Amino acid sequence: MSKVFFIPVNEGEDPSSISKKLKLLIDKSGMVDQFSKKEYVALKTHFGEEGNKTFIHPVLVKTVIDKLKQKSIYPFLTETSTLYRGQRSNAVDHIALAYRHGFGFDKMGVPIIMADGLFGDSEISIPINGKHYKEVNIAAEIGKVHGLVVLSHFKGHIETGFGGALKNIGMGLSSRRGKLVQHSVMSPEIIRSKCTGCGICIKWCPQNTITIEEGRAYIHKENCIGCGECLAVCQFGAVKFDWGRESGDLQEMIAEHAAGVINAVNGRVFYINFIINVTRDCDCLGKSEIVAEDVGLVAGDNIVAVEKASYDLFERHHKKPIQEFTYPRIDPLIQIRHAVSIGLGSMEYDLVEIS
Ligand code: SF4
Ligand code: SF4
Incomplete structure (x- = not known):
């Protein structure tokens, strides 16, 4: 059974205090031991759309970077271009926005390398054994790294009910073509x-x-x-949208693209979910409507276990599930159940609570 590590965060706790807890979580969970000296490890996070303020704070991202560098691992930040207009639809605008949001080399000490090239069309095809796909198109650079650390803001999402690690890599590390085929089920x-x-x-x-x-x-x-x-x-x-049919198919397709990303790095992925600043919508929007109290940080090396534990810990804290705060018409567990059905893990996990 996969181990999942959890450390609580108090409502309104400041980033420097959360950073201390994050260091403890990283040490207890053995994150750094997943990788070896001189390996190239991509950190996938979300720099936030222009105007958004609830993306994972740069101080916390830097905490993870420093832990990897202490072991002489070569981390770098990575992202992909969005389909929609805004400040993240190509590498130049996206990196400039990341800099404005505090993710420049001067603050992070590592570069940003866009995994899908200048315009989002640099891609590789990865075989998977899915219901919708037998291969998926993901960002090309992911096929070259030794490992991946996925830092996900746990929050609501208008098309999937909630967005965590599955959404962060399934959509967020797909190439433009990969994103297009996933969204093609939605018909407004x-x-x-x-x-x-x-x-x-x-x-x-x-x-x-x-x-x-x-x-x-x-x-x-x-x-x-x-x-x-x-x-x-x-x-x-x-x-x-037709929430029942279209959201369900989209969630399954996201899980299958996440499988492609995990296959591309031979399963060498570590996940940290941040259940703080929980918003109704994702960080792709230029607004930040916080809808629920902070819960804590969740870490582990299995995506299904980390996602299900995050969902459960949110519900345990708030006495109701996240979709009650975001989009009640959507069943957001479809993505997790589908991830189980295609072999990404089990919803059973062994929770280690760090006080
Ligand atoms: S009300 Fe909504 S659908 Fe109509 S024009 Fe404005 S944004 Fe578009
Ligand atoms: S869902 Fe279709 S109509 Fe709506 S913004 Fe996207 S491309 Fe335009």
């Missing part, structure tokens, strides 16, 4: 009676496929890639 509709014609969704749509017709938004379906940005930015609830 405009509720005309709710649409005010404000045009915000038009500004965010990466495909330029929304126009205003007779004062209301209209989606030209032939070009829609199902990225969900219109759903995320509409403040009037005027965009709807």
Whole structure:
């Protein structure tokens, strides 16, 4: 049974205090022992969209980097380009934003290497044994590293109910093509009676496929890639998805792309989930609506165990599951159950609580 390590965090605890707990968690969980001297280890985190303030704090990311460097491991930060418009849709803008958010070389002491190249199309195909795919397209540089440390902000997500490590690598380390095939199951509709014609969704749509017709938004379906940005930015609830079918398929596809990432590094991945600053939406949005108290940090070397433990620890603390705080119509455990069904791990785990 996989071991999962947990250290609680108090509500509103400052990053320097959390950093001390993170050091303890890293030592107790044996994270550094997963890797050897002079190995190249990519740290996958999320630098936050412009305006977002709830991404994992740079002080905490630096804590992990320093622990790896103490053992003469070669860590670097990595990310991929987004499908949608914003400040992270190509490597140049993305790295500049990361710098503004405190992830520059001057603060981190390691470089940022975009895993999918300048425009997100640098990719490799990895065989998997999935229900939807027999191979998936992921960011090319992941196929070259010795290992991966995945730092995930545990929070809500408009398409999957919650986003943790599966979402962070399944979508976040896919190439542009990998992201497109996952999002292709999502097919938004405009509720005309709710649409005010404000045009915000038009500004965010990466495909330029929304126009205003007779004062209301209209989606030209032939070009829609199902990225969900219109759903995320509409403040009037005027965009709807088929939550049951579409979210379920998307969650399964995310789990299968996560399998590709794990296969690409021969399973040498360590995960830390940060259940702090829990927001309704992911850090891809330029807003930060915190909806629940901080819970703590969760670490381990099995993605299913870490995700399920994070979900359970959140529910134990709050007496209700995360989707009650985010998107109650979505069953967010689909992604974890599917990860089990394709052999990524077991939902049974041995919890080690660090006080
Ligand atoms: S953001 Fe919402 S309300 Fe505004 S135009 Fe788009 S669908 Fe309509
Ligand atoms: S219409 Fe919505 S889901 Fe489709 S591409 Fe545009 S923003 Fe994405």
